[in-house]
Amino acid sequence: MSEDGILHGTFFMNGDVACAEGAISAGCRFFAGYPITPATEVAERMSERLPHVGGVYIQMEDEIASMNAVLGASWAGVKAMTATSGPGFSLMMENLGLGVILETPCVLVNIQRAGPSTGLPTLPAQGDMMQARWGSHGSYEIIALVPSSPQEIFDLIIEAFNLSERYRVPVLVMSDEAVGHMSEKVVIPEISPENLMSRRRPDVPPEEYLPYKADGDLVPPMAIAGEGYRFHVTGLTHDEKGYPVMTAEAQDKLVRRLVDKIKLNRNDIIKCEESDVEDAEIIVCAYGITSRIARLAVQQARNEGIRAGLLRLITVWPFAEERVKELAKQVKAFIVPEINYGQIVLEVERCAAGKASTVLVPHMGGSVHTPHTILNAIKESLQ
Amino acid sequence: MGIREIRIAGFGGQGVVLSGQIVGQAASIHDKGFATLTQSYGPEARGGSCTSEVVISDEPIGYPYVQNPNVLIILSQEAYTKYVNDLPSDTLVIIDPNLVKPDPSQNPAPLAIPATHMARELGRVVVANIIMLGYLAAVSDILSPKALKKSVLTSVPKGTEEFNAKAFELGYNYGLEHGKKSKSKADG
Amino acid sequence: MTSTKTPVTLEESNIESFLRMDRMPHIWCAGCGIGTAVGCFARAVERAGLDPDKVSLISGIGCAGRAAGYVKLDSFHTTHGRALPFATGLKLGNPELNVVVFSGDGDLLAIGGNHLIHSARRNIDLTVICINNFNYGMTGGQMGPTTPIDARTTTTPYGNVEYPFNAPYLLAASGATYVSRWTVMHPRELERSIAEALVKPGFSFVEVLSPCPALYGRLNKESKGLDTMHTYLKRSVIRNGADPKDAEIGLNGPILVGKYVDIERPTLWDCCKQVFDRVKEKKSK
Numbered sequence: 001m002s003e004d005g006i007l008h009g010t011f012f013m014n015g016d017v018a019c020a021e022g023a024i025s026a027g028c029r030f031f032a033g034y035p036i037t038p039a040t041e042v043a044e045r046m047s048e049r050l051p052h053v054g055g056v057y058i059q060m061e062d063e064i065a066s067m068n069a070v071l072g073a074s075w076a077g078v079k080a081m082t083a084t085s086g087p088g089f090s091l092m093m094e095n096l097g098l099g100v101i102l103e104t105p106c107v108l109v110n111i112q113r114a115g116p117s118t119g120l121p122t123l124p125a126q127g128d129m130m131q132a133r134w135g136s137h138g139s140y141e142i143i144a145l146v147p148s149s150p151q152e153i154f155d156l157i158i159e160a161f162n163l164s165e166r167y168r169v170p171v172l173v174m175s176d177e178a179v180g181h182m183s184e185k186v187v188i189p190e191i192s193p194e195n196l197m198s199r200r201r202p203d204v205p206p207e208e209y210l211p212y213k214a215d216g217d218l219v220p221p222m223a224i225a226g227e228g229y230r231f232h233v234t235g236l237t238h239d240e241k242g243y244p245v246m247t248a249e250a251q252d253k254l255v256r257r258l259v260d261k262i263k264l265n266r267n268d269i270i271k272c273e274e275s276d277v278e279d280a281e282i283i284v285c286a287y288g289i290t291s292r293i294a295r296l297a298v299q300q301a302r303n304e305g306i307r308a309g310l311l312r313l314i315t316v317w318p319f320a321e322e323r324v325k326e327l328a329k330q331v332k333a334f335i336v337p338e339i340n341y342g343q344i345v346l347e348v349e350r351c352a353a354g355k356a357s358t359v360l361v362p363h364m365g366g367s368v369h370t371p372h373t374i375l376n377a378i379k380e381s382l383q
Numbered sequence: 384m385g386i387r388e389i390r391i392a393g394f395g396g397q398g399v400v401l402s403g404q405i406v407g408q409a410a411s412i413h414d415k416g417f418a419t420l421t422q423s424y425g426p427e428a429r430g431g432s433c434t435s436e437v438v439i440s441d442e443p444i445g446y447p448y449v450q451n452p453n454v455l456i457i458l459s460q461e462a463y464t465k466y467v468n469d470l471p472s473d474t475l476v477i478i479d480p481n482l483v484k485p486d487p488s489q490n491p492a493p494l495a496i497p498a499t500h501m502a503r504e505l506g507r508v509v510v511a512n513i514i515m516l517g518y519l520a521a522v523s524d525i526l527s528p529k530a531l532k533k534s535v536l537t538s539v540p541k542g543t544e545e546f547n548a549k550a551f552e553l554g555y556n557y558g559l560e561h562g563k564k565s566k567s568k569a570d571g
Numbered sequence: 572m573t574s575t576k577t578p579v580t581l582e583e584s585n586i587e588s589f590l591r592m593d594r595m596p597h598i599w600c601a602g603c604g605i606g607t608a609v610g611c612f613a614r615a616v617e618r619a620g621l622d623p624d625k626v627s628l629i630s631g632i633g634c635a636g637r638a639a640g641y642v643k644l645d646s647f648h649t650t651h652g653r654a655l656p657f658a659t660g661l662k663l664g665n666p667e668l669n670v671v672v673f674s675g676d677g678d679l680l681a682i683g684g685n686h687l688i689h690s691a692r693r694n695i696d697l698t699v700i701c702i703n704n705f706n707y708g709m710t711g712g713q714m715g716p717t718t719p720i721d722a723r724t725t726t727t728p729y730g731n732v733e734y735p736f737n738a739p740y741l742l743a744a745s746g747a748t749y750v751s752r753w754t755v756m757h758p759r760e761l762e763r764s765i766a767e768a769l770v771k772p773g774f775s776f777v778e779v780l781s782p783c784p785a786l787y788g789r790l791n792k793e794s795k796g797l798d799t800m801h802t803y804l805k806r807s808v809i810r811n812g813a814d815p816k817d818a819e820i821g822l823n824g825p826i827l828v829g830k831y832v833d834i835e836r837p838t839l840w841d842c843c844k845q846v847f848d849r850v851k852e853k854k855s856k
């Protein structure tokens with residue numbers, strides 16, 4: 001550990017711990033959470049590490065409180081995060097919406113376990129992917145990243161903070177129990193300050209400041225509490241001043257901007273990884289832990305002379321719509337293995353729009369797919 | 384070598400997870416390979432069943448869980464019953480004979496090291512798992528003894544390195560003397 | 572703990588600089604007490620000598636929750652029941668801020684009840700101003716956690732069958748370091764009490780009884796308009812230092828007002844700082 005309390009070097013650590021270290025490296029200095037398997041280790045690590053970097057850990061009375069405390073801390077100018085799993089994620093949904101409408105940068109980690117309800121607390125699933133997109137009421141856009149290894153959790157937490165500060169939106173990191181609890185080598189580099197994004201602050205005096213007046217990029221500069229701006233923000237539909245306005249026109253203007261600031265910047269946000277897609281006639285589209293298994297299946301298929309490729313989604317929301325549409329012109333089928341009963345496959349199917357067939361390889365959770373299952377689906381789709 | 388898999392099974396409090404951690408770290412940091420450690424345990428913190436599994440490879444690891452273990456270290460009768468059936472004959476099974484009574488019909492018979500007893504003799508029963516790792520280094524070639532020892536020394540509490548090094552050597556020498564070197568299968 | 576400035580009269584106080592006049596008129600009904608409470612709060616900030624730039628006001632949802640929209644402070648109108656955890660994050664994010672939660676009884680004691688007792692338990696340095704009008708006003712006068720037994724509301728048309736919370740008793744038991752209750756017909760006392768609460772380290776809770784003549788008052792045949800106000804004044808019995816156990820409020824009869832709790836206890840931030848010291852000590856060893 002260096003003088004400033006930030007870790008550097010090569011470690012063998014689990015995904016939850018790597019998640020906490022990613023947050024510390026990203027400049028997160030506030031964590032509010034509630035113990036829940038399999039995300040508890042994130043909270044434990046944050047409680048140990050934050051005092052070393054002058055940050056504050058607080059264990060709240062529930063996940064509703066955790067989400068709100070994170071929003072409050074962000075408005076004090078502090079980078080803030082919470083981590084949870086299914087049941088807690090459900091409790092956070094209402095105030096995720098508050099984060100969206102107040103345009104509050106923060107990071108929310110979901111180490112997914114199998115549901116519904118209490119489900120399988122210690123075992124993996126990817127069942128909250130659509131909840132990540134649509135879980136809070138109303139129309140909005142969100143950013144969700146999906147890591148497939150402890151190293152990638154570390155990397156994507158930093159990316160998540162950067163995106164949240166850049167676009168003033170809560171960013172979700174949708175990991176799962178398998179990745180959260182597996183240990184692998186994690187390289188923690190020194191992150192130079194220019195690689196860490198901070199929200200744009202107002203450059204006008206308080207009397208000229210309009211909290212929700214956005215420039216061309218649709219992201220308004222953000223004042224923080226205590227600096228004399230004396231701003232008002234509300235979860236009600238509001239105008240540029242931040243004042244409530246109960247009209248359809250105000251609603252249209254606000255919600256359109258909240259959606260567009262993500263949608264129109266999607267090329268800057270979306271990240272995917274492709275392998276063997278150039279000549280592929282079958283593409284496996286997978287994310288998170290499942291993408292690792294999918295890679296094995298694709299390799300095996302190639303060994304057997306099948307022209308298979310892998311599209312690994314790193315950003316799941318916003319969805320890599322354009323790329324899938326493009327690939328649909330080239331391939332016979334998309335194979336979509338997920339640890340749920342079909343969620344992201346609906347997006348793939350929508351974008352394939354009948355040009356390529358779409359095959360779901362579902363798994364109800366509690367374990368992961370075997371490479372064999374995915375390979376079989378690849379073969380069947382060719383028949 | 385392709386994929387190598389180790390499963391360590393016993394109950395909570397025996398250092399099962401730490402052993403897995405040490406093995407994984409040895410393979411992926413002190414050696415030049417890749418390793419993934421996963422673990423499972425019952426809801427009780429101590430005394431419940433506990434398993435750690437390490438997959439080691441020269442390439443990034445896709446499937447993270449153990450499927451066909453090359454090495455199985457068994458530290459409780461319950462784990463023996465659970466894991467020893469239907470094993471490929473080339474799986475190296477290692478037991479602590481004071482904790483596990485193996486099925487006499489098992490062929491080949493498992494390797495045995497009374498690690499818990501030896502640790503007690505040495506003065507601290509908590510190093511039984513380190514003695515076991517020393518033994519593993521001697522009887523199996525899935526990891527270099529040097530990397531494993533280095534990993535032990537960087538994983539134990541500060542100030543206990545010397546004692547743990549002694550424990551590791553003890554197990555290692557026991558392995559050279561009593562164990563038979565078994566070549567692990569390369570699975571792919 | 573007393574105020575740091577001499578009291579100002581209503582005429583002297585420059586309340587307009589404290590309000591978002593561009594948002595007037597406010598939405599509160601004629602005869603409602605919330606505006607009076609906001610006025611008392613404004614003067615209390617002045618009386619306590621606080622820099623308004625460093626004061627943040629957080630509200631939940633409901634009639635009282637609209638206060639955040641009318642004060643010219645950094646002000647946050649959050650979700651129903653969640654003002655306290657939001658305020659908790661804000662305060663821990665910047666302990667230099669003076670963070671005030673201004674919300675209603677339904678918001679703080681029902682949907683936000685768990686946050687309320689836990690905030691008091693951890694003694695976070697916040698000031699809560701809880702407007703108690705005995706019902707849910709914004710949604711049309713339904714029964715709430717403070718509705719007296721037998722009282723009529725739009726969801727207790729035959730009389731309320733549930734016992735209400737005794738807020739001062741609950742807060743005292745939960746660990747608040749300052750607990751008081753006044754009505755909006757005690758503006759001087761209320762202002763003084765809020766000023767005390769603002770400078771008091773730890774979790775302060777000021778309950779403000781405030782008539783809701785349009786709903787609760789009408790349904791329970793409290794007299795109209797100004798007379799309702801007088802009813803509250805007439806029913807009040809000032810007894811500072813009373814046992815909060817005795818602060819129950821019935822449909823009729825006397826209402827105890829005054830200061831119940833004013834004690835010293837390390838705040839959450841005091842304890843956080845101890846952790847920082849322990850970590851520093853460990854590092855230097």
